[in-house]
Amino acid sequence: MTDAPHVLVIGGGSTGCGIARDLAMRGLEVTLVEKGNLTHGTTGRMHGLLHSGGRYAVSDQASAKECIEENRVLREIASHCVEMTGGLFVQRPEDPDEYFEEKLEGCRECGIPAEVLSPEEAREMEPYLAKDIKRAIKVPDGAIDPFRLCVANAASAQEHGARIETHAEVIDVLVEDGAVVGVEIKHDTGPGKRVHREPGSTEKIHADHVVSATGAWAGKIGDMAGVDVEVRPSKGVMTIMNTRQVDTVVNRCRPKGDADIVVPHETTCILGTTDIEVDDPDDYPEEEWEVDMMIDTLSELVPMLANARTIRSFWGVRPLYEPPGTGTTDPTNITRDFFLLDHEDRDGLSGMTSIVGGKFTTYRMMGEKISDHVCEKFDIDAECRTADEPLPGSHDFSILRDYMDEFGLRSPIGRRSVERLGSRAEEVLKTGEPNPVVCECEAVTRAEIQDAIDQSGSDLNAVRIRTRASMGNCQGAFCCHRMAHELYPTYDEPVAYEAFDELFQERWKGERHALWGEQLSQAMLKYSLHSTTMNADHDAVRTGSAIDFSKFDSGQTTAVAGTAGTETAATDGGLPPANGGDQ
Amino acid sequence: MAIEEDVIVIGGGIAGSIAALSAADTGAQVRLVTHKKSTLRHASGLIDVLGYTDGESGPVHDPFTSLDGLPEEHPYSLVGESAIRGGLEIFDTVTDGAYSGAHTDQNALVTTSGGAIKPTARYPTSAAAGLVSDDRSMLIVGFRSLTDFNGELVADHLAAAGVPFEVNGAEIEVPGNYRADARVTRIANALDLNKDLSYNGRTLPAREAFAEAIKPHLGTADRVGVPALLGDDHADDVRADLERSLGVAVFEIPMGPPSYPGLRLEDLLFDALDDAGVRISDGNPAVGYETAADGDTLESITIDRRGREIPYHAEQFILATGGLVGKGINSDRNGVYEPVFNCYVPHSDDRYQWFSEDAFGEHPFATFGVPIDEHCQPLTAEGKTEFSNLRAAGGVIGGVDPTAEKSKSGVSLATGYAAGREAGEAI
C-alpha cells in the first residue's frame, strides 16, 4: 500500500464525488461511502440548471461569480453532461423595471455575458413565451445531468484508485481520544456492488481524515461525532413536463419568488420551484398546491404550460447553512454560499471536516477548497487538476462518425446513446451482440443497460440514473420489466423480480403527482399492462400463495399439427378435462 | 341530412362490438360509431371473467361460483349471471376456432410474458398449449433481439410458482439479417408471409428458419412457448408449420403493444359486425348530444367530422367508449368527467385521493366510471337515470377495479350483451 493518507468521504452527491475525484487525483488514498445510490440525496433531486450566475447577480454576487467561472469549466471537463441551452430572464409587464436594470448591471459586474432582447427577439428564440412579455436578458445558462456528472466523477476517482461504496450508510463516527479515526458503516448487501437478497454486513473503516459531505444530513453525522452542525433543510418542488415546451432556460426576471424557472432537460422540461424550511430532510410533506403553483405561475411566462402534460413531480431539500447566531428567518434569504467547517478549529475535534451549503454548479470548486484544506493538514503539496482534466466520457472525440452504422442502431437512437455516453460510446456500444432498444422513450439500448448493470449490480434505480431508462413519458410502463429481464442471467430469478418491484415502486412515487388528463390515462395503461397482461399484482410467486393447479382448465386434448393426422381440437363435449378435478 | 337508426353504439372496443351484435340479434338496425382503434392493440387478447375476489386468497377457479361474493353494485351483480353467459356465447360464436376455453366454466391458468401465472376464461387457441394445469413439459423461448422477456427467466419464474411440469428456457437469435433491433412487426410480417431469411449461412423460409433456431433447445419438451408474434393474417398456418417442423405443440405468450392476439381479436369482431349488418362509422369522435324537449330523451349524438358537427339520430344509445385508456373517461386537475354526455362520475374533489401510495395498491382511479343500474343505465348523483334511452357498457362503467379483479373483458361482454339486448328490445 501507499504511505499517502487515507481520507474517508461521506456522501455520494456532487460534493462528495467531486472531493473524492480531486483527492484521488492528488494521490491520496480515498474511500467514499454513500448510504444510497450515487445522487441519492439532493443531487438526484435538483433542477439541473448549470447556473450562469444570473440568478444571483443581484442578491449574492460572490456566488454569481463562482457560478460563471465554474459554468465555463464544466462546459469543458463535463461536455457530455452539459447542454448549453442558453438562458433568458424574462420581464412581464407587471415585473419591476428597476429589478431588470439591477439584474443587467449585476450580470455585467460579475462578468456574466448578458444581452438585452426585445420581446420580438425573445419570442423568436422561444415562440411559446407569453405575447405580452416586456423584454428579456440573455445569459449563458445551461442544462446539466446530475446523475451522469456524479457517476463520471466517481468513475474518475476509481480510475485513480479510490474505493467507492454505495448502499453503505455511516452508522457511527469513531472517536478516540478527542479525534475522529474513522467510521462504521452498514452495507445493505455486500460489500461491493448492491445485489438484492445478498446479506448485508457492517464494517469499520479507519481513516486519517474524515470529510462529511452529507448536505442536508450533515447535522446527523455531526451528532454521531458529538459536534453541532446546524443545517437548515429547505424543500423545493420540481414538476416534469412531457416535452420541451422551451429549449432555453426561462427565468422570471423579478425579485426572488417561487415558481420562477423552467429548465429544458433531455426530452423534458422541468418547472420549479419552492423554498420552504422543513424539520427532517427525510420526512416532509409533498403537496398538491406546490405542483399547482408551478403550473399556474409559470404559465404566466409560457401560457401553453397551463394545459400541457406533466409526467411526474419530485422534491429536493437544499442543504442551507448559516453560521451560528446569524438567525435569518426567511429561508430564501439564507446565503447559497458554502461553508467549510474545520471541527478541530471549531469544536476541538480533530480528524474531521464538514462541508455544507453551496450549489451543484460549484461542486468542483467546493471539492478543490476541501482538498486544499485536507492536503494542507497533511502537508501535501499537490496541485488540483480537476479543472483541466476532462471527466470520463468527456474526452475529445468526434461526434461526426457514423455511429448508427457502426453500432447497428437506428439514427435517433444512435445519436442519443452517443450524446449520453460521450467518448465512452465506442467502449460501451461495440459489443458484437444484438443491441435492441430496451427503453423506447429515452432510446436506451441493451448495451447501455448492461454497461450500467456492470457498474451498479442489481440495483435498477442505479441503472436508471446512469441511462435514463424508464424516465421518459411512459415512466417505465413498457420498460421496467425489460430492464429487470436484462439482469438475468447475471443475477438470478428472485433478484430480478425484487429489483423490478423496487424500480416500479420508485417510478410510482413521482408519477402520483401528475395524475390527471393524459398522464392519468398513461398511468392506467401502465397499471393495465402490468396487472392485466402480466398479473404482477397477483403473482403467486411474489404473494407466496400456493395454487391448486388441478382445479383449473387443463385444456382440450389438442393434437399437434401434422403428428397425429388431425389439425383440429378433439373436443371433449364440454366435460371437465382429465385432470380437472372439480366435477 | 339526418342519419337515423334504431340503436347507436358509441365506441368500437370489445364492449361496443358485443353491444352492437347483441342489439342486432334482436333485429334492430344498428350503427357503431367509433373514434379511434380500440385498446385491443395494447391488450393481451385474453378474456378474463373473474380472477380474484376479496374473499378468496388465490385465483378463482370457477368465476360463476364466485359471483355470489361480489358486492351488489358490481356490474356482474347488476346484470346477472345470464348476461355473462350471454356475452360469452356471442363471443364464442364470433371467435369460433380462434379461441378456446368454452368447453368448461373453470378458469384456465396461462403463462404471461412477465412470468406470473394468470387466471382467464377465454384464450386464443394460439395460446392454448401453454396452459399451466396441463402437465406436459415446456420450453419457453425468448428472442435475443427482443427485450420483452427473457425465456430462461420466465421459465425459472414458472418453476418457482411450483407448476406441475418440467420447464426450461432458452434465448435464441432471431433468424434473418435484421439490424440489431428487430421490430416485433417485422418479425411477425416475415413469418406471416414466410419470407426467405438467412439462417446459419443458408436461406430458408422464415417458419423453417425459426424452427431450426428453436430445435437445438427442444430437449424433452412437449410444448414450446414463444413471444406472441407468430404472424398476422396467417397466424394459424405459421403455428401449424412450426408445430409440424418441431414435432411438438407451439403456443404464443401475449405481450404488450403491438399485441397480435389483441389485433387479431379486433379483426374478428369487426368481421362479425359486418356480417351482422351493423353499419360502422369510424375515425370521428362523438362530442355532444341533443335531447327532446323533455330533456330526458336523447334524440341524437353529435359527431365531429373534421370540425363539422353532424347529428346522428337514433331511438336508443349505448355508451361504450372505454375507461381512462380508451378516453371514455377523462380528467383534468379539477376533476373526472365523462366527455360525451357528461354523465356523473363519482370521484373525490381532492386529486391526491385518486391513487394509492402503493404502485399495486387499491387505486380509486382504476374504479373511475359511470355508475349504472340493473338495466345498464347510467345514473346521476341522485341515483336517477341520466337519460331514458341511454345505456353503458364496458370500461366506461365504474365502481369496481376490474384490472385487479381480472374481469375487464368479462365486464365488457356481460354489460355489452345486456345493454345491447335491452336497447334492441326497447325498439
Ligand SMILES: Cc1cc2nc3c(=O)[nH]c(=O)nc-3n(C[C@H](O)[C@H](O)[C@H](O)COP(=O)(O)OP(=O)(O)OC[C@H]3O[C@@H](n4cnc5c(N)ncnc54)[C@H](O)[C@@H]3O)c2cc1C
Ligand atoms: C429544489 C432544488 C433545486 C436545486 N437546483 C439547483 C440547480 O438547478 N443548480 C444548482 O447548481 N444547484 C441546485 N440546487 C442545489 C444543489 O442541488 C445542491 O446544492 C447539491 O446537489 C448538494 O450536493 P451535496 O453533495 O452537497 O449534497 P447531497 O446531494 O444531498 O449529498 C449528500 C449525500 O450524503 C448521503 N448521506 C447522508 N447521510 C449519510 C450517511 N449516514 N452515510 C452515508 N451517506 C450519507 C446522502 O444519501 C446524500 O447522497 C438545488 C437544490 C434544490 C433543493
Ligand SMILES: Cc1cc2nc3c(=O)[nH]c(=O)nc-3n(C[C@H](O)[C@H](O)[C@H](O)COP(=O)(O)OP(=O)(O)OC[C@H]3O[C@@H](n4cnc5c(N)ncnc54)[C@H](O)[C@@H]3O)c2cc1C
Ligand atoms: C394494456 C391492457 C391490457 C389488457 N389485458 C386484458 C386481459 O388480459 N384480459 C382482459 O380480460 N382484458 C384486458 N384488457 C381490457 C380489454 O382489452 C378492454 O380494454 C376492456 O374490456 C374495455 O373495453 P371497452 O370496449 O369498454 O373499451 P375500449 O377498448 O377502450 O374501447 C373504447 C372505444 O371507444 C372509442 N371512443 C372513446 N371515446 C369516443 C368518442 N367520444 N366517440 C367515439 N368513440 C369513442 C375509442 O376510440 C375506442 O375505440 C386490457 C386492456 C389494456 C389497456
